[in-house]
Amino acid sequence: MAEIKLLTEHYHKPEFQTLDGYKKNGGYDVLKKAFKMKPKEIIEEVKASGLRGRGGAGFPTGMKWSFLPDNGEPRYLLCNADEGEPGTFKDRLMMERAPHQLIEGMIISAFAVQSKKSYIYIRGEYTKCLSVVRKAIKEAYDAGLLGKNILGSGFDHDMDVYSGAGAYICGEETGMISSLEGKKGQPKLKPPFPAVQGYLAKPTIVNNVETLAAVKYIIRDGAAAYKKIGTEKSAGTKLFSVSGDVNKPGTYEVPLAYPLRDLIANECGGMKGKLKAVIPGGSSAPILNADESNKVNMDYESLAAAGSMLGSGAVIIMNETRCMVDMLNVILHFYHHESCGQCTPCREGTGWLEKIVSSILLGRGRPQDIDLLDTIAQNMKGRTICALSDAAALPTISFVQKFRDEFEFYIREGRSKVTGQPIKRKNIKGSHHVEMHH
C-alpha cells in the first residue's frame, strides 16, 4: 500500500504556509462545516473515527475529550508541540509547512470541547516553527478566524504560542502544564488528570500537533472514511519521522499497519547497508532486531505484540555498523540528562544506567554489569510519576536482551564487537568503578 496523504497532501506547496495559499487549497472550509455541527457531534465523530493520540501514548482522543467535567469552569486546549523524543521531527515539519492546518484543527477541536483559550507549546529550539506559527496565528486573527465570534458562529476563541525553555519532560502533558504555569517543568501526580484539573487547575485537554491536525480530516471526510484507513484499533494515517541508515530519511505519512519493511523499502529508498535493528517509536521504545523489524506492521497493536511500541512514530534505523553498547549509551545519556529529578528511581536510576554503560565503553565493565543493567531497569519500570523512567528502562532491557553478545564482548575484550575498536565519543562519562574491598 502506498502513501495516503491527508495531512501531508500540500506539504510540497510553499503557499500552504500562508493563509491565502491555505485557503486556495480548501483551507478553513472544514471549520465552516464544523460550526454547523453541535460540539457534541464533533466529539462523537472523533470518537467514532478511532483517532488515537499521536504524541506517544496513543490514548483515544474522543474519549479524552469526553472526560471533561461539565462544571461550568473555563476549559483550556493545549497543543503539545514540544516534540522532544529523539528521532521525532514530524510535528516540526507540519508546523513549518502547514501551520494553518494545525490552527484549523485546533479551532475545530476547541469548538468541540468548548474551550475559549488555547496554547501551542513549542519547544524553544524550534525557532523557525515559532515564527511561522506566530505569523499564521496573526493572519488568522486578522481574518476573523480567531478572536470573537469566529466566522459569525458565535464562538469565541483565543490562541497563543508558548515557547518552552527546553526540557524533554515538558513534552509530557502535566510537565507541559507546569511549564506553561511558569513553574519548573516537572510532571504532576495523576489523578487528578488534566481533563479534570489541568492548566491553572481548570479542565484541560492536551493533544499532540498531529492529533489536532487529523481532527480536520475526520470532520471533512467523516469518521467512517477515516476509520477505513488502518486497522480496527489503529485507525487513520500516521506520520513517521524516519532517521538513521536509510537512503531517504524523512517524514512519511502512511496508513497505520503499514509494514515496517515496506516503509524502509518504498518510502525511505531502502537501507544503507544491512538492517540490524530498528527503534520504531522514538528513543524510548524497545528496540527490534532485524528479524522482528522485517515482520512487524506499524500500528499500536502489532508493535506492542512485538514487544515495542508505536510511540511518537520516530523510526530510528540502524545498520550492521552500529555498536549497540554505544547506541544504548547515547540513549541513556539523553534520559539521564533529561530526568526531571522528582522520582527517586528515575532520578538515580537513569544516571546509574548511564554510568554502567559508560564504564563498559571505557573498558571497565564487569561481567555482572549486564544483569545489573537489566535489574536496575526492571526496578525503574512503572515506578514513577511519568514515563521518563520507563523511557530509559525499556530500551535498556531490550538492548541487553537482544544484543547481549555485544555487551559481553565489550566487557570481555574492552572493545566493540562491531567496530573492533574501543568506542570513543566526547559524551562518554569518565566514570569508573570504585574498588570494593570486603
Added chain:
Amino acid sequence: MLKCTINGKEVQVKPGSTIIEAYMKAKENIAHYCWHPGLSIAGVCRMCMVEIEGNPRLQIACNTTVAEGMKINNTSVKVKESVEWTLGFHLINHPLDCPICDQAGECGLQEYYMQYGKYEPGMAEHKVTKDKVVDLGSKIVLDKERCILCSRCARFTEEVSKTNEFGIFNRGDHSEIGTVDGMPVENNYALNTVDICPVGALTSKDFRFRQRVWYLKDFDTVCNGCSTGCNIKVYFNENGLYRVKPVYNEKVNGYWMCDVGRDVYKFADRDARQVKGLRNSNNQVSQDFAGKIALEVSQHLNSQKADSMAVVLTGQYTVEEYKDFVSFFKAKGVSQFYHWINNPDKLNDFDGILYRGDNNPNTKGLAKTLADEGIKVKPWNELFENVESSKVKTVVVAGPEIQKFYPDLESVFTRLNKADTLVWLTPGKNDLFEKANYVIPTKSFTEKNGTFVNHAGVEQKIKKGVTVVSEALTLSDASQLFSGKTAVGFESNVSKGHAGATL
C-alpha cells in the same frame, strides 16, 4: 465510611482517604519519606508502594485513594523487593557519613535500611557529590548530598510558612535542594524543616553536634513561649535540656511550632536558672534554701498589714499555682492584685500561623482564676504610685519565667524595689534580682504539673518531665510555706530540696 483491608486487617476510613492514611489508621508500617500529613502530596520518593488486589501494577499509597472493599498489602515479596530497590536508589548517591551525621539515630535511611536493606551494594561507580556544610543563616546548616529530594522542606516553605525560601535546583541526579544564591532561611518557622527532613540534610545550628540523640530522653509538655500553647516534646539527659520539637495537636498547633518556641528549653535549663534562694539584708546578699527563704517571707508577711501588701502576677504560671497563691493572699485580706502584662501593645498580635504577641502561656488561666476568686485586678500604674507613696510597703512578685519577653523588666523591678520589702519569685536568674529583699526560685514549666489555658480557652495539662533545680518551689509550694502550714515531711524537703529525678 469505607471498608478496606490493610495487610489482612479490616479498617474503616472516611471517603477520600488515601491508602497511606488507612495504613496509619490500621497502625501498620509503611515506608515513606516524602509524604507528611501536614503537607501536600508529592508522591516522589516512591517508598510507599503497595499491592492492591486485582491491580497488576504496584501503586503508591500516598496518592491512591481507598475504594470500598479494597484489599491492600505491603508485605508481599513483590512490594518488599520494590521498596528495597527504591531504598537502593535513594542510597546509591548518598554519602557514607553516618558517623558524623547529626541525624544518625533518627535517620529515615538508617531505619529503612535496617528494615528493608541489608544487601550488598550494586553501585560500583563514583557517587555524585554535592556541597556540604552550606550555611543557611542563623538557624540551619544544609548538606546537599545527604538530601533525598523528598521536597518536604520546599513544600513547607511554600505551603505553611509561605516564605518560599527552599527550592530544588537542577535536574536528574544533579538535583539539589537549596535557596537562591544561598539566601538565609530566617523565617520564624524555619526549624520545622529540620524536624521534617527525614535525613541529615537540614540540621539545626542550635542542636548540631551537641548530643547524640540516643542519649536523650524526652517528655511531652506545652510550650510556654506564647499564648498559643503549642504541644511540644522536650529532649534532655543528665547534662541538661537540649531541644524542643512540636507534637501534633490538631486543635492547637497541628504539626508545627515556631522558632521562638524552640528556645524555651534554654530558659528552663540550669544555666539560666535561679538555683538558690536569696536574702538581701542591708545590702548583704546571702544564699539559702528556697524553702527556708519562703519561711522567712512567711514571718515577714505575718507582720504586715494586708492593705500594705500588693501581689503582682505574670501569665507564666499554672492555673493551680494561681489558685493557691491568690487564695493565700486573699485569705490574708490582701486586695491589691496586679497583672503585669509584658507587651500590652502587641498582646493581640498574631502572625496568622501560630505565633502570638502575648508571650505568656496562661494569660487566660490567670484571668479566669482571678475572676473565679472574685478579684478585680488593679490598674497597673496605680501600683507604682502606691509604692512611691508608701501605701504599699511589701510587694510580692511572681516574676516571668522567660525574662526576654519582658522588655520592661529592669524598670519594673527598679520601681517596685522602692517598696520597703520586695519578694521576687522567679525561675530565671538575673543579677538585678539580688537587689530584692527576698528571691525565691520557682519551678519552670518542665518541672511541674498543672494547667495552661491558651488564647482560645483550650485547657491543656502539663506534666512534670524533669527536675532541673531541685529545691525550686511552685507557687503552690510557696503559698503553703508562706502560710506556715508545712505538711509532714515537707520541712525536711525545705532544707534538703525536693526529691525526684534530677538532671
